[in-house]
Amino acid sequence: MRVLILLPPSEGKTAPASGPSLDLGSLLDAERLTSPRREVMSALTESSRRPDGPSILGLGPRSAELVEANLLLETSPCAPAYQLFTGVLYEAAGLDSIAKNTAGRKALEHHCVIFSGLWGILSPTDEVPDHRLSMGTSLPGPGRLPSFWKPHLAASLTDMAAQGLVVDCRSADYAAAWKPSVRDGVEIMTVRAVRIADDGSRKVISHMAKQARGLLTGELLRAVAGRTLPPEARADDVAALAARLSGVDDVEVSEADRQGRRVLTLVTR
Known part of the structure; x- marks a missing residue:
C-alpha cells in the first residue's frame, strides 16, 4: 500500500547543456513500454520533418523552431525529468531540492509518476532529452495519444497503484490516458483548485491550479x-496536509462518486 501521485509534464522545459544520451532501457517499466515508446518516437520524428509539423504538434508560428528538438531525441543530452520540466507546477513542487538526499530520491521514484505524450509515463528521476509533444496531439500512425497509450499503461500503473491511494494532479488530456479503478482496491483523489473572487463566486484559474497542485x-x-x-x-x-499549505484558505473533500473517486478542492483567495 502506498501513495502514488500522478503528474502532467510541463510545457516549460530547461534543455540540459550536457548529459548522457537517451537510454530507453533505463526508463520506467522499460520491459513493457520500450516498444510503444519507439513507435511514438518514430512517428514524432517523421511528423517534425514535415512542413506542417508545427501544425500537427499544435505549435504556433512563434514556437515552430521548437520542433527541431524532436529531430535529435537519440543524441541530445538528457536530464532527470524533475530538472527538465520547469513549469509552474514543478517550480512550486521543488522536486530538485527533494531529490538531493537518498530518502527524497526514493520518494520520487516510488511515489510519483509523470505522464508524457512521448514516453507514456516517467519516473521523475528518468533521464530524457528536451522534446515537444503534448498528450492532446494526434500523430500520423499512433493517432490520438491518450487512446494510443491507454492499453499500454494500464498494466504498469495498475501494479504501481494497487491497494493504495492515488492523488491525481493531471490535466484532462493526461487523465484520459489512464483512469485508476477502485475495483483494484485503489482509493482515488483528484486535486482541483479554485479562487474565491471578491463577489464570493468561485473561479478556476489554470496558473493557480498548477501552483496549488x-x-x-x-x-x-x-x-x-x-x-x-x-x-x-x-x-x-x-x-x-493540504490544509496547512501556504496560500490555501480551506480544503474540501467530496463524497465518493459512482466510480469511487473523491475530489480534493483547494480553496484560495
Missing part, C-alpha cells in the same frame, strides 16, 4: 521522505 505534490513527497505521512495514508490524511 505543485505545492501539494512537494509537501506530500517531503512527508513521505520524512516518514511523517504513513504508508497506509488515506484521503483524509492528504486533506489534512
